[in-house]
Amino acid sequence: MTAVLSVHDLGVSFGGIHAVNGVSFSAEPNAITTVIGPNGAGKSTLFNLISGLIRPSNGRVMLRGMDRTGAKPHLMQRAGLGRSFQITNLFFELTVLENLRLAAQRLEPSARLWLPVRRSHRALARVDALIERFGLASKVGELAGALSHGEQRRLEIAVALAAEPSILLLDEPTQGMSHADTADTAKLIRDLAKDVTILLIEHDIGVVMDISHHIVVMHQGKKIAEGAPAVVRADPAVQAAYFGHA
Amino acid sequence: MGGITDYIQFVLAPQMITGLALGVAVVLVALGLTIIFGLLDVINMAHGEFYAVGAYLALALGASGISFWILLVIVPLVMLPVGYAVERGLIQRVFNLPDRHVTTLLLTFGLGLVIEEALKIIFGANTQRPPTPISGAVELMGVLLPSYRLFLIVIGAAIVIAVALIINKTTLGSLVRAAAFDSNMAASLGVPVKRVFAWTFAFGVALAGLAGVLLAPIYSVFPTMGRDFIFLAFTVVIVGGMGSIAGAVVAGLLLTQIQAISSLIVPPVWSDPLLFGIMVVMLVVRPQGLFGRLGHG
Amino acid sequence: MADMSSRSQKPVDRLGLAMRASHVLVAIFVVLGLICAAIGAANQDTFFLRLATEALIFAGLALSVDILLGYTGLLSLGQALYFGMGAYISALVLKEVPSFWLAMGAVLVASFVVSLLAGMVANRVRGVYFALVTFGLAQVAARAVYNTRAIGASDGLIGIPIVPINLGFGTFMSSSPAPFFIFTLAFIVILYLISAYILDTPFGRILVALRANERRVPFLGYSTWNARLAAYVLAGVVAALSGALYPMLRGFVSPELLFFATSGNAVITVVTGGVGTLAGALYGSVILTVLKSVVGSMTEHHLIVIGLLFMAVVIFLPKGLMGLVRPRIERMLSGGDR
Numbered sequence: 001m002t003a004v005l006s007v008h009d010l011g012v013s014f015g016g017i018h019a020v021n022g023v024s025f026s027a028e029p030n031a032i033t034t035v036i037g038p039n040g041a042g043k044s045t046l047f048n049l050i051s052g053l054i055r056p057s058n059g060r061v062m063l064r065g066m067d068r069t070g071a072k073p074h075l076m077q078r079a080g081l082g083r084s085f086q087i088t089n090l091f092f093e094l095t096v097l098e099n100l101r102l103a104a105q106r107l108e109p110s111a112r113l114w115l116p117v118r119r120s121h122r123a124l125a126r127v128d129a130l131i132e133r134f135g136l137a138s139k140v141g142e143l144a145g146a147l148s149h150g151e152q153r154r155l156e157i158a159v160a161l162a163a164e165p166s167i168l169l170l171d172e173p174t175q176g177m178s179h180a181d182t183a184d185t186a187k188l189i190r191d192l193a194k195d196v197t198i199l200l201i202e203h204d205i206g207v208v209m210d211i212s213h214h215i216v217v218m219h220q221g222k223k224i225a226e227g228a229p230a231v232v233r234a235d236p237a238v239q240a241a242y243f244g245h246a
Numbered sequence: 247m248g249g250i251t252d253y254i255q256f257v258l259a260p261q262m263i264t265g266l267a268l269g270v271a272v273v274l275v276a277l278g279l280t281i282i283f284g285l286l287d288v289i290n291m292a293h294g295e296f297y298a299v300g301a302y303l304a305l306a307l308g309a310s311g312i313s314f315w316i317l318l319v320i321v322p323l324v325m326l327p328v329g330y331a332v333e334r335g336l337i338q339r340v341f342n343l344p345d346r347h348v349t350t351l352l353l354t355f356g357l358g359l360v361i362e363e364a365l366k367i368i369f370g371a372n373t374q375r376p377p378t379p380i381s382g383a384v385e386l387m388g389v390l391l392p393s394y395r396l397f398l399i400v401i402g403a404a405i406v407i408a409v410a411l412i413i414n415k416t417t418l419g420s421l422v423r424a425a426a427f428d429s430n431m432a433a434s435l436g437v438p439v440k441r442v443f444a445w446t447f448a449f450g451v452a453l454a455g456l457a458g459v460l461l462a463p464i465y466s467v468f469p470t471m472g473r474d475f476i477f478l479a480f481t482v483v484i485v486g487g488m489g490s491i492a493g494a495v496v497a498g499l500l501l502t503q504i505q506a507i508s509s510l511i512v513p514p515v516w517s518d519p520l521l522f523g524i525m526v527v528m529l530v531v532r533p534q535g536l537f538g539r540l541g542h543g
Numbered sequence: 544m545a546d547m548s549s550r551s552q553k554p555v556d557r558l559g560l561a562m563r564a565s566h567v568l569v570a571i572f573v574v575l576g577l578i579c580a581a582i583g584a585a586n587q588d589t590f591f592l593r594l595a596t597e598a599l600i601f602a603g604l605a606l607s608v609d610i611l612l613g614y615t616g617l618l619s620l621g622q623a624l625y626f627g628m629g630a631y632i633s634a635l636v637l638k639e640v641p642s643f644w645l646a647m648g649a650v651l652v653a654s655f656v657v658s659l660l661a662g663m664v665a666n667r668v669r670g671v672y673f674a675l676v677t678f679g680l681a682q683v684a685a686r687a688v689y690n691t692r693a694i695g696a697s698d699g700l701i702g703i704p705i706v707p708i709n710l711g712f713g714t715f716m717s718s719s720p721a722p723f724f725i726f727t728l729a730f731i732v733i734l735y736l737i738s739a740y741i742l743d744t745p746f747g748r749i750l751v752a753l754r755a756n757e758r759r760v761p762f763l764g765y766s767t768w769n770a771r772l773a774a775y776v777l778a779g780v781v782a783a784l785s786g787a788l789y790p791m792l793r794g795f796v797s798p799e800l801l802f803f804a805t806s807g808n809a810v811i812t813v814v815t816g817g818v819g820t821l822a823g824a825l826y827g828s829v830i831l832t833v834l835k836s837v838v839g840s841m842t843e844h845h846l847i848v849i850g851l852l853f854m855a856v857v858i859f860l861p862k863g864l865m866g867l868v869r870p871r872i873e874r875m876l877s878g879g880d881r
Contacts, residue, residue: 051762073761083762091755095557102752105745106764113746117559120745141555163764289671339858347670348618352814353857355807359850367844473803477682480675515690522679529668529676 002065004029004167004197005081010049010059011221019045021221022059027167027199027214032189034200034208037218038242043201044086046218047171050199051083052076064166078106082165084156086172086201092145096136096155099144100127103162126162134158134188150181157188167197174204186211209233217241257510259389265506266499267395267464270402273498274457275475276482277409277491278450284489285422285446288337289351292358293454294476295365300325300455301462301471302365305376314379314459318401321459322452329451332357333444358472366469373468398460405456410491422446477518481525487538496536555877558751562739564872565822568865569735572825576728584721592720594832596792599727602828603734603785604805605812606821607778610738612810613819614747615774616754618674620806621681624661625654625779627801629786631688634700634796643708643717643791650787651780658779662772669757678803685801699797703790717791727788731825734781738821741777750774754819811853817863826864 003026011021020042027033035043048054050061052073061069063079071079091099104123105113112120131137134154139147144155157173173189174182186207189198193211202208208215208229215232217225219241225232232238279293303321308314336357340349380394413419425432425442433439465471482501486493501524505517512520528535576595583592604626611617629650636646665676689697705718708726715722741747749770752760760767790796799805808831816827831849838845856863 072766074764074766077762077764089756089759091752091759093755094751095555097556098558098748102745102748103763105748108745114744116740116743117556117745117748123745141557160762336854336858343861345616348612348616349857349861351618351671351674352810353854355810356850356854356857359807360847360854363844363847363850367847477679481679484672484675515686518686519683522683525679526664526676529672530664533668533672 002029003027003062004064005050005199006062007046007050008060008062010046010056010061012045012049012054012057018221020049020056023216023218023221023223024059025216025223025226027197029197030193030195031213032193032198032200032211033214033216034202034212035216035218036202036205036208040220041218042221043218044171045221047083047169047199047201050076051081051169077163077165080166081169082160082163082167082196083169084160084171084173086175088149088152088156090144090152090155090159092143094144095141096131096144096147097127097140099155099159100130100162103159104130106163126164130158130162150177153177153181154185154188157185157192161192161196165196167199168192170198170200170202172201172203174202174207182207255389258507260391261506261510262503263389263391263395263399265502267398267402268461268506269499269502270399270406271457271461272475272478272482272502273406273495274402274460275454275479276486276494276498277406278453279479280483280486280489280491280494281409281413281453282447282450283483285425286333286443287346288341288447289347289354290447290450291351291354291476292332292361292472293354293450293479294472294474295358295361296325296329296451296454296472297458297475298365298467298469298472299328299361300458301467302369302458303455304459304462305369305374305467308376314376317459318456322456325452325455326445326448329448330444332451333447334440337447338440338444358476362469362472369467369469371469373466375466376462378463394463398464402460405453406495409453410495413491478521481521483535484525485528485535487535490535490537493535493537558748559743560873560877561820561869562743563876564869565739565820565865567872567876568820568822568868569732569825572822572829573728573732577725580721580724580728583724589720592724593792594836595829596720596724596727597789598829598832599724599731599825600785600788600792601809601812601832602825603731603788604782604809605816605824605828606731606734606738607782607785608806608809608813609818609821609824610778610781611774612813613821613823614742614750614754615771616757617669617771617774618671618810619665619677619775619778620674620803620810621677621679622778622782622809623801623803623805624677624681624684625658625782626786626789626805626809627684627688627796627798628657629654629783630789630796630800631694631700632783633787634703634790635694637703637706637790638700641704641706643706646706647784647787650783654780654783655776658776658783659772662775662779666768666771666775678806681801681803681806685798685803688801689798695797697798699795699799700790701795703794703796706791723792727792730788731785734784735821735825738777738781742821746770746773811849813863815853815856815863817865817869820863820865820869822869823863823865830864 006026008024010023012019023046035046037043045054049056052071055070060067063081068076068079101123104126105120107122107126108120131140136155139151144152147155153173157170160168174185177185182204190211192198212229215227215229216223217232217238224241225235225238275293275297279290282288282290300321303324304317307317336353337350340353343349378394380397382393383390384393384396421437422442425437425439482494482498485501486497501521505521508520509517579595604622607622608619611619632650632653633646636649661680665673665680668676688694694700705716707714707716717723749760749765753767753770757767786800812827812831813824815831816823834849835845838848860866
């Protein structure tokens, strides 16, 4: 089973500090791989390296078997990568509908760029499906900025998913959510894994243990442990990283 | 051999000194601009007009008999409350809108227009020139240098050093830098952020006015002098790095020297395109400028 | 009950609705323009018609500013570069060959090439840097034109011949005030419609997205560089084509067309009319022209009035005049079910 995404010895340093240092792992198809680690472990930097926001100093990023190291974000997206953000990064002045349509537009052939929006049938159909799946029907005409925090976080995921990526990178999707919303979102993510591979950064250990197939633990830029949830939980190195220092 | 030393003595050196005198004044204007942008995150398109106001004040007050030396002190002092009022009354109103950079740019652009027209109405559209406070020339190593320009260089340098010291070494300076870095945090620590911002803006404006007083005897005074100058000032700030005092100094002196020396080689009309070309190259190769950090803008 | 749910099922495409409101406003604009043409023609008031035509030509320049500012979020302080270029090229062509279509064709090609090249430089930066680079480009060009004897230097070019404009279904002379006014009105409205159409396409929506949140756009799969460059070229061509009409109206061109005042006026026009509405560029230009005439006849210092008005608009009316009117029209169009 070839991995959808694999990183090999990936690293970047800023002025002598290795934010990410020699990290290697792969994300298997239709599985949920979760990256965890204490604050400052380099998890978001890892996502930025994979999605093309930052150029790695060393290592490789392979997506669907092709070397995509250092590819710019828009090229990564076209190669099949979807990404959500830890700090909500939507088009707040635009409606929920428009946010989704913009994200789904890539499903259409390039020529459709120049035809009126209403002719992008495939994209609009995708938008309808997403609205349904993410329960946003009542908010479709609202500005994204007017949504509640939980709704915005859900929309973040929907936008990342819109163009039918091969892999979905979710950066702390439940950040700031209520307990109920978190549980709902965890269930949603588990559902999504049936259709798309998921790479997740998550702080809520309950969610992590519940839905992850595979966990990668980072600490100070390095990978210190990897494996199934039960394995990782029992790993002394992991415990030291999280609880070892007061 | 003799030809070259003659050239240096009679053409190059005087030209470089002229360039240096202009450079010091440009640094003063650019300093105000970069401080206002670096610390307040405000783009002041009216900055050139404040330079012009300083020059016109010098002209008007000087004509009523006040000595140049007193003008050097009172013009900036007069401009402080003007700058304060502009910041509190106008800029603060649009400061918290999302498009801050564009809105302050537009607002100050409008303000510049109004000030320029006001100057035209009050003083007329003609070019005027206040008398040179220090006439004569001084001989330095065989080179004849106008005394006033030497004075300008010395006093300008002193002011720039003083400003740098105030910003970086004093408590007042650290208050300003704290408010600039994180205004909410500074406010919760008791720093009167709004007033600090207003005084910083006022300070920058006063520097521009001072430059106006200093340069008026050399470059004359006319209503569009601000608009002509602002492009040079912004070029200096961009090349030096927006928000960087060292950048404003280095770029200001460097660019005016380039301008001075190049006008010996090519027709003067090409010196602006040359400077502009340098700005464009800088923006392409190193957008944060020589000393800046890509934070604001 | 069933009626209510089917109505709420229809998602509101706010951007489309806003654009339709602009269309209504432009339709009103056209009607008012035609009425003016009729009055002007009836009174044989050449001056009035010429002034109105000039306002429309500058409306085209304002439109180009709005494409960049209102949609892509880029403030260009140098669109006069393209406006002036269009005017000069048009003048030069007409002096050799008095052919309207040849002049327009030349302007179209030249402005496309120049804006592409300039855009590749200017678009390396954003925000205030972009504003300053565009400002600088226009200043350099203005200075170059001012100092070039071959194209008239500071005097500009005079003696642009009267041109027959052959539209296929009829021909009229550029010197006929009423027909040329109506032609210019139609021309500017066509530029408006093209711009509006583009903004209703996915490409145009990417421009809107750039203004709303540029950082997210690459993650949609689009290169922001390509989008910004395309917008810049579009704006340049629109400005140049508008400028091309200028020598036909006035019979001369001068370097002032490239000065900062021209770019600055266009920005004032757009902000006053309403950034991002496209219709605001048209109304703003007319209102400003009227204002300048009226105030200008009372005092020599009309610029100060306009400057103060502009500042007031920026502070108190950030969405411009259209911002007051458009929401009402949007409400009417959406059937009042808000």
